[in-house]
Amino acid sequence: MKKIIMLTTLLLVTFNVSAQQDKKARDVIAAYETAFKNRDFEKMKTLLADDFSIAVYETPSTDRLFEGILERYYLLDSLNVKSVNTVEGETRVQVTHFFKDQKPHTSTIVLNSGHKIKYADLLDQLYKVDRYQTSELIVKIPFEMLHESIAVKLKLNDSEDEFTMLFDTGADGMALSPTAAAKANIKNIRDHSTSVVGGTANVKISSGNTIRVGELSIPDQNLVVFPQISKGFDGIFGGNFLSKYITRVDFDTQKIELYSFGEYKGIGTPTPTSYASGVPVIECDIKLNNGKEAQGSYVFDTGAGYNIISFGPFVHEYKLDEEFKYDYLSTNYSVGHATQTMMGNYSQLQFSEFTFYGVSGALQAYQEDNKNWASNDGSIGIEVIKRFNFTVDLLHKVIYLEPNSNYKKPFDFTVSGLIIGFDADGEMQVKTVIQGSKAHASGIQQGTTIHAINGYTAEELQLPENINLIKTSNAPLELRVTRGDQSMQITI
Missing domain, CATH: 3.10.450.50 (Nuclear Transport Factor 2; Chain: A,)
Known part of the structure; x- marks a missing residue:
């Protein structure tokens, strides 16, 4: 009972x-x-x-x-x-x-x-989205890596010219160089002010344009005409795909796959994302070499040619610039707008279930007008992103991350005015010599092969802890290099 x-x-x-x-x-x-x-x-x-x-x-x-x-x-x-x-x-x-x-x-x-x-x-449904239909593959688009960026061939409007466009997930729309805009028969152009990393830029804007990729046409696209576009590209685009399709990028096959919105099961680890600012954003934890940690919202930005940058307001809020041991000062360019940055190493970068150690990156100098454009805390760039085949599904607010063949490759690192990377055979090479640095004064050149630094071999310097020992040492930098047929020792 x-x-x-x-x-x-x-x-x-x-x-x-x-x-x-x-x-x-x-x-x-x-x-x-x-x-x-x-x-x-x-x-x-x-x-x-x-x-x-x-x-x-x-x-x-x-x-x-x-x-x-x-x-x-x-x-x-x-x-x-x-x-x-x-x-x-x-x-x-x-x-x-x-x-x-x-x-x-x-x-x-x-x-x-x-x-x-x-x-x-x-x-x-007014925006032609049905959450309950089964997602279907629409098209596969080949791409190539140009200047370490994703390059896609597109046609625009009624022009038969092919344009080399940078696929930039950090861009909410499309931009063209003035030369490309003239070839693409762009009309209805008017003046406009837009936000870029570091401030604003005055541009020309046009509406009613059509993107053509193979048999796929995407009509009614806005675009802006920027006076300066990344070298080798006719323009950039991003949100034109992301806002209309589930977008998968496979670096192993060098294909972009576009799927209709609907019920979709992605490959890899689902990572929550936001599109509130018009670009995909994920939560990241960063740690400096002195152990200081900070959590922020970082743009998932294939158009950025670096590993990671923290924007000025975020740097200012957490006083990161007071505790960041930088290797050199530099300038970041975003569609022609320049901002000062400090380049050094992040001890740790973590997002979703993935953690990277000893990642070179930047802090942006803070300016009061940063607040006008910095709706997010920073940006994760292509050098980190290309370690994953990824899928952006903005309807369900998720990015799927699948480690690919690049995942375990060592990161470039900076030391004494040099940016040093690893080639396919694991050998160290000088990728960049910073103008005005001690390394530049020593005569070392881009492309120089380095066999050892302070006794550490290339294999040993694939471990972040060994790089950190070199960077924190007060001893001179001893490089064993090959220049032409000659082996020599260079001291910086």
Whole structure:
């Protein structure tokens, strides 16, 4: 008898909780109906979750989108709730919208555990996104590595010229050089001011352009004309793929695969990402050589030619510049805009389940106007990213990371004005000699093969701890090198 009473009590409690959840959900939908009828975005905004999204777009960019929908979409006559189901903290409410002079539209509105709206199928579908269809492969696009960056051949508008474009996940759209813009028959150009790393730039902007890759056409694309584009490229693009397709980049096969949005199971480790700033961002932990740690939001940026940079406001907030042992000062260029940086080593870089040690990187000098453009804390560049085949699925806010054949390759490192890398055979070579450094004064040249530094061989210097011993030593730098047919010792 006791068991029957306990079971009955449990069922009553469960029923009451379920009834309460059902009522709360219906109250939210009633408020949604009223706000939609009255085209009242301010009221609608109070119903939305912090991570509310329309297709791939997140708060705050969804504010403009939703406000525009309320202003211009069909007038809502009424709304009918067909069912309410709560599973794993989410409540799915199936509703029928009755718009004036339109056929009834039945779809789902999803609420989070706090009964705030996460997304609504109706809004997704206005941006041609269906979360429930099976994702399908659309096209495979070959790429090559040019200047250590992803280079893709595209055609634009009605031009038969092929343009060499840098695929830049850190770019929310497309940019062309003035020469390429003239060849691509770009029209409707107007003046515009845009954010770049370090500040703003005055550019020309154009709308209504079409990207063509093989049989694939992507219409209605905006682009800007920048006075300066990375050497060897006609332009850059990024969000043009990421915002419309699940985008997989495979460095082993040198292919970009585009899939339709929908139910998709990626290869590799799923890593949460945000697209709130118009570019994919992941959470990273960094550690300096003195043990100081900081966590920030870093852009996943294939267009950046470095390992990692921390932006000025983040550097200023954590006082990283006061504790960073730098090797030399440099200048970072972003579409022609220059900012001062300190180059040195991060003791550790960690994101998702992956950890790298002894990664050379930069801290950007802080300026008060940095706050105008730095919506994120830094950027992870191609030298780290190319160690993974990756998939960006912005609809589900995830990047899949799969270690590839580059994963275990040693990083370049900096010491005494030299940037030293490892070739395919594991030998050390001078990649860059910093102008004005002691290394430059010693006469050492780019391309020089280094056999040992302070007695450490190339194999031994693939271990970050040995590099750190050299960098923290006060002893002169003793390099055993080969120049032409001659072996020699150079002291810096």
